[in-house]
Amino acid sequence: MDLETRTHIIKTIAAELGFEHCGIAKAVALDQDARRLEAWLNKVCMAICIIWRTILS
Numbered sequence: 001m002d003l004e005t006r007t008h009i010i011k012t013i014a015a016e017l018g019f020e021h022c023g024i025a026k027a028v029a030l031d032q033d034a035r036r037l038e039a040w041l042n043k044v045c046m047a048i049c050i051i052w053r054t055i056l057s
Contacts, residue, residue, distance in 0.1 A: 007024050014022035 010024065011022045
């Protein structure tokens with residue numbers, strides 16, 4: 001299966017799932033971005049844990 005066909009399949013499935021936009025990008029190392037993303041995810045996870053504990057209390 002060629003790249004164009006795979007891209008079309010992915011975008012079709014995304015549209016069927018309700019996504020308004022779907023982009024395909026080349027995979028490259030994003031060291032600085034990865035560190036920022038990990039820090040952000042850790043903050044979000046901590047916030048969710050705090051909210052969950054508050055709800056269960």
